[in-house]
Amino acid sequence: xxxxxxxxxxxxxxxxxxxxxxxxxxxxxxxxxxxxxxxxxxxxxxxxxxxxxxxxxxx
Numbered sequence: 001x002x003x004x005x006x007x008x009x010x011x012x013x014x015x016x017x018x019x020x021x022x023x024x025x026x027x028x029x030x031x032x033x034x035x036x037x038x039x040x041x042x043x044x045x046x047x048x049x050x051x052x053x054x055x056x057x058x059x
Contacts, residue, residue, distance in 0.1 A: 021053035
């Protein structure tokens, strides 16, 4: 019905490496659109990113 992924990617700023959570592959089956599933998925992904990484990005 829905899928989302957060993958680890190292990133460097001024020679310092930081752990980064890269948000990708967010999808909701069209049959389930407009039911708040995507919003709930992104809230959970945001919680994971804030808890686990100093920096989060999406592509």
